[in-house]
Structure formats: C-alpha cells, structure tokens
Amino acid sequence: MNQAVTPAALSVRDLRKTYDNGVEALKGVSLDVVPGDFYALLGPNGAGKSTLIGIISSLVNKTAGEVRVFDVDIHAERSRAMRLLGLVPQELNFNMFEKPLDILVNYAGFYGIPRAEAIVRAEAELRSAQLWDKAQMMSRTLSGGMKRRLMIARAMMTRPRLLILDEPTAGVDIEIRRGMWQTLRRINASGTTIILTTHYLEEAENLCRNLAIIDHGRIVESGPMRSLLAKLDVEGFLLDVEDALPDTLPEIPGAEVRAVDAHTLDVDMPRAMDLNRVFAALDAAGIHVRSMRNKSNRLEELFVRMTGDATPAAAATGAAA
Numbered sequence: 001m002n003q004a005v006t007p008a009a010l011s012v013r014d015l016r017k018t019y020d021n022g023v024e025a026l027k028g029v030s031l032d033v034v035p036g037d038f039y040a041l042l043g044p045n046g047a048g049k050s051t052l053i054g055i056i057s058s059l060v061n062k063t064a065g066e067v068r069v070f071d072v073d074i075h076a077e078r079s080r081a082m083r084l085l086g087l088v089p090q091e092l093n094f095n096m097f098e099k100p101l102d103i104l105v106n107y108a109g110f111y112g113i114p115r116a117e118a119i120v121r122a123e124a125e126l127r128s129a130q131l132w133d134k135a136q137m138m139s140r141t142l143s144g145g146m147k148r149r150l151m152i153a154r155a156m157m158t159r160p161r162l163l164i165l166d167e168p169t170a171g172v173d174i175e176i177r178r179g180m181w182q183t184l185r186r187i188n189a190s191g192t193t194i195i196l197t198t199h200y201l202e203e204a205e206n207l208c209r210n211l212a213i214i215d216h217g218r219i220v221e222s223g224p225m226r227s228l229l230a231k232l233d234v235e236g237f238l239l240d241v242e243d244a245l246p247d248t249l250p251e252i253p254g255a256e257v258r259a260v261d262a263h264t265l266d267v268d269m270p271r272a273m274d275l276n277r278v279f280a281a282l283d284a285a286g287i288h289v290r291s292m293r294n295k296s297n298r299l300e301e302l303f304v305r306m307t308g309d310a311t312p313a314a315a316a317t318g319a320a321a
C-alpha cells in the first residue's frame with residue numbers, strides 16, 4: 001500500500017513484460033510521478049517506452065509487477081483507473097473521414113458522457129487546441145500539427161487527471177513541435193499531471209521537471225532534469241602517472257581528483273574546462289602523466305545512441321565543447 005498522504009499520480013513497482021516471442025521488453029521498472037508533475041520517459045527506440053505506456057493504459061498485459069494511478073491498482077480496478085487517465089498514442093488513430101467535432105463527441109459518448117455535455121466540452125477543447133474553426137472539416141484535410149493537437153483534445157474530453165503521451169512529437173517538424181509544447185504546458189499549468197515519452201533530450205529539457213531514462217527495459221537514471229544535465233556536463237578521465245602518487249594530491253579548482261591506485265588518477269571536470277590546466281597543476285606537484293583515457297559514461301553513451309550527437313549536454317546547455 002502507498003502510505004503517502006497524497007498518493008502518487010503514478011506508481012510503478014518492479015514491472016516486467018515478456019512478450020510471447022520471448023522479448024523481455026521491461027526488466028523490473030519502478031518509478032513514481034508526483035501529482036502536477038511534467039514527467040519525461042526518455043529512451044532510444046526499442047527501450048520499452050511504448051510497452052510501459054501500454055501497460056499503464058491497459059492495452060498491454062503485464063507479466064509481473066504493480067501499477068497504481070492515484071492509488072488505484074490498474075489490474076484490480078481497471079475501469080476506475082482508466083477514468084483517471086487520458087492517452088495519446090504514438091500513431092494517429094482517429095477516423096480521417098470524420099469531423100473533429102464528431103470525433104470528440106463520439107469519444108466522450110464511449111466514456112458515458114451525455115451528449116449535451118460532450119458538445120460543450122468538445123467546443124472548449126477544440127477552442128483551446130486552436131481547432132474550433134476546423135470543427136466541421138474532414139479530419140483528413142488537417143495539417144500534421146492539427147492532427148496531433150486533435151489527438152490531445154480528444155484525450156482531454158474525459159478531463160483526465162493524468163495525461164500520457166507516447167512520442168507526441170516524433171516525426172513532426174520543429175515548428176509544430178514548439179506549438180505542441182505550448183499546448184502541453186498549458187494543460188499541465190491547469191493542473192493535469194503529464195507523462196510523455198520521447199527520444200529527444202531537447203524536448204524533455206524544455207518541458208519536464210522530472211524524468212526517467214529507460215534503456216533495454218531498465219531505468220538507468222531518474223530524478224530532476226537539472227541534475228541529469230549537470231551529470232552530462234561532467235567529463236571523466238583516468239590518468240596513468242609515472243611515479244607513485246604522493247599522499248596529498250594537489251587541489252585543482254573546478255576539477256575533482258582522486259587516486260584509484262598508486263599510479264592512477266581519476267579526474268572529473270566540467271566539459272568546458274581546459275585539460276591543460278589539469279596537466280599543468282599536476283606537473284607543478286611533481287605528478288607526470290604518462291597516458292590518459294576517457295572514463296566511459298553510461299549516460300553519455302546512451303545519448304549518443306539516442307541522438308547521434310556526441311556532445312548532447314554541450315549542445316543542450318550552450319556550454320563550449
């Protein structure tokens with residue numbers, strides 16, 4: 001049981017999913033999302049993001065573990081949990097030959113919302129999605145960005161407390177993406193908890209307060225966006241030195257220096273810092289570096305795979321490479 005006074009908007013415990021073909025898509029995922037949060041699940045293709053969202057929204061059966069939405073167990077009380085959730089799936093899945101107004105009203109009907117009420121809500125949602133002037137057009141004729149906003153408006157028809165979006169901006173251009181960010185910020189500001197999946201660090205950075213990074217079915221990192229960026233901005237080296245290290249190592253402002261063994265130093269320093277300053281300071285202390293190598297950084301490797309960008313943190317924060 002969740003002991004907290006205010007239950008988490010989402011609580012996932014040791015969630016596992018093995019598909020029938022033997023693929024282990026989730027290998028024990030745990031996470032908590034606080035009410036009101038804007039939370040990103042960041043991960044490369046195949047990481048398990050859609051599987052996780054599919055389980056939370058009851059479209060995919062879990063193999064093991066527990067999921068609670070505002071303290072309602074999605075397995076034990078499926079329909080109660082579903083009423084708290086709004087889902088925007090990865091693919092456009094409305095009928096292209098229906099009009100936006102009808103799509104929203106019919107969706108609400110499916111959730112038992114009376115027609116008169118549904119029409120009132122649909123107008124409000126279409127207006128706030130800037131689609132009211134398209135309410136009677138064939139949906140097929142809407143632009144890509146409008147179709148995406150229609151998906152969000154539809155999910156909002158049930159007034160969900162938790163809105164979940166699976167890669168809402170994948171494959172859309174930057175202009176449309178920015179517009180959608182505005183829409184999502186507004187929804188979050190009005191009190192709806194939002195979780196989205198993305199493989200864009202930039203998107204998570206712009207929108208989210210907290211995040212989890214998922215890779216190969218496991219959470220490899222989680223916490224506030226700020227601390228993640230700080231971690232990515234640090235570079236680590238291992239230095240092999242000629243003579244045995246002295247007992248006291250020199251202080252190098254900005255850098256963290258530790259002895260690993262008598263002949264190896266571990267140095268962490270901001271990406272923007274000049275490595276020569278470190279060498280000079282060590283030299284002055286009689287420590288001569290024979291060779292050096294980069295410490296492998298799990299996070300960094302992950303971002304390289306996600307974005308193909310070798311210095312994602314530097315690009316994201318504007319720091320010098």
Ligand SMILES: Nc1ncnc2c1ncn2[C@@H]1O[C@H](COP(=O)(O)OP(=O)(O)O)[C@@H](O)[C@H]1O
Nearest residue numbers: 019021023025044045046047048049050051052
């Ligand atoms: N219905 C399915 N049957 C078998 N394997 C699947 C199915 N759906 C996804 N997978 C596999 O599970 C893993 C995670 O996929 P997915 O959750 O879609 O990741 P993501 O959304 O992060 O790209 C991948 O290896 C994928 O091939």
Ligand SMILES: [Mg+2]
Nearest residue numbers: 049050090167
């Ligand atoms: Mg996916």
